[in-house]
Amino acid sequence: MRDVSRLAGVSQMTVSRVLADPDLVSEATRLRVMKAIEQLGYVPDRVAGSLSSRRTNFVTAILPTLTNSNFADTAQGLAEALRPADYQLLIGYTMYKLAEEERIIRAMLSRRPDAIVVAGMVHTKPASEMLLRAGIPIVEIWDVPDKPIDHAVGFSNFEVGRAAARHLLSLGHRRIGAIGSRTDGEAIDLRGESRLAGFASVLREAGIGDELIVREGTAPVSHDHGAQTISILLERAPDVEAVFAVSDISAFGALMECHRRGIKVPADLSLMGFGDFDIARQCVPAITTIRVDAAQIGRLTGEMLVRLFNEEGGAADLQPSTIDVGFTLVPRQTTAPAVLEAGLS
């Protein structure tokens, strides 16, 4: 930068101004500086700039994995919303592990991000404390927590489960099950578990037991996971009429397993998933699902942050806000009304 300033015959500060706030510099000077920059192939060093200005223009996003298209969509939405404001996304993966989340938070904090976005609902105590003390905006996403740390953008996974159960009940089914993953100490998918809990709560209210809810394997779920868990369920209850999968990925795996076993969907079995993944819409039969706008969660989060950054110093960040983006049940071809008892089975 010194070289540039010398070549342009101005002070170092003027060069800095040209880059940060071009309007404050007279036209002629600016052009001269720009030419010098071009000529030298000068690329400003934001590491130094960050140190000096105490703003890195980094936003950290901590997600379970990027191998799930929902989270990838969220990341993309977030990145797109932040880009115009010149913020760069720093992504960390927890692989659904709590301990890993803590490690990543610590590592990320040392990069001095201007905000942190976390997709985990639950955190270890040290993790929560670090976030609280960080002194920067924190946004929890993909759920609406009871006690948010700071801001939140998401929807109620519990209500998703309830909506799924009500849908299957309204079709007249009584032998109703669900498939999801276990939440042991290591791998944790609290959102999936919330959906199952909501699902179970409606079943109980309807006087139906929740014993057909199968929790097997660990997050992240896969197509294979769906195939395996539906097999377990079918073994346990061959007469099951309707099944809710915590994810479309599982639902698709389950659907294909039904194909292989000659079980007709939805004639013999109603099946629904969650997430409205591409695959749910495209496959035959198309899978009934619950849609959440993953990219929208990212975008709203990004826009919220940009607003916070601009108002910085204003009173706005004293009031943490929670945005519920809601969800939509999308009936498709894998769910159908129950047949009468006199039916085939």
Next chain:
Amino acid sequence: MRDVSRLAGVSQMTVSRVLADPDLVSEATRLRVMKAIEQLGYVPDRVAGSLSSRRTNFVTAILPTLTNSNFADTAQGLAEALRPADYQLLIGYTMYKLAEEERIIRAMLSRRPDAIVVAGMVHTKPASEMLLRAGIPIVEIWDVPDKPIDHAVGFSNFEVGRAAARHLLSLGHRRIGAIGSRTDGEAIDLRGESRLAGFASVLREAGIGDELIVREGTAPVSHDHGAQTISILLERAPDVEAVFAVSDISAFGALMECHRRGIKVPADLSLMGFGDFDIARQCVPAITTIRVDAAQIGRLTGEMLVRLFNEEGGAADLQPSTIDVGFTLVPRQTTAPAVLEAGLS
């Protein structure tokens, strides 16, 4: 950090040592320092450290999108390989746009990464120059370029196309087509185009025209893209016997469209894709595809970089290396031998 050093009764440098090179500090001093760190909740500032040491421990990855599970896998593999060496991944998305790639390279360079990984095969002139002058290792991935900028880890997309064509020919098909995306000035998917080019080259060698290769829409391809392009192809050539899709995503969309049209796969039409996405293995019928180990590309790249960083100053980075990870054709249920002319159609 000053506070920590005072509390522990040592100099600032000793604290720095404890964090960077614990072995150089005596046991007692180290424990005292650690306690002080804990007590104050001190989190080191790597921005300052990076400025001073001229190493940021950032590696930039520039990918077309993360919404494609192949690239997400690569990113994950890369992140995992870099994590033990304490390098953090900085991800940028180009959305298959050349201009965007240049913008992102410029933005990333100002973050002073220790290496850059690029998934684009082709770059604008300024982009190439910036990469060349960056003075850090550059790794081009997802193809084996003729003239690599520096290092490369990938496979030959051209050969993938050739292998696909040979497979379909070996099954006895003659009316052979393919579906992919257009490469107009804005959106560019050179890898997909390479596959189509390889595919076409084999068709021509076999004396078959390449007029059934449909290029429609822009990258990234989607399930819908597959459905639409196969429709165009079927209209143009209802008697087409075998189709290669540049991606499993397209192949699956095409497969479902065939379902809807009552076209039996593989009895009426052989279909194959590329990428060995989860969906190709799980769907019914399972899709014949060409497998590349996306995560492995990421891992190998990461390991190569870690090696380079460690040897830094050694002679090793004078010799740019190219790793070809190859690919595998995975025959499944969507391709079958051609029926004789006397057959149904």
Next chain:
DNA sequence: CCTGGCGCATCTACCGGTTCATTGGACAGG
């Protein structure tokens, strides 16, 4: 004509670590 006010560019002091040269002390050899 002199002085105060204003705008643009400059000057100086850091930001929070790390590097490197220096210093003090311990040990061994003369």
Next chain:
DNA sequence: CCTGTCCAATGAACCGGTAGATGCGCCAGG
């Protein structure tokens, strides 16, 4: 016992910018 050598700990300079205060020149008002 004194001195030279080597190691470990220390202190000062610096990484490349930015914030905030200062200086300078021009214009308007007294």
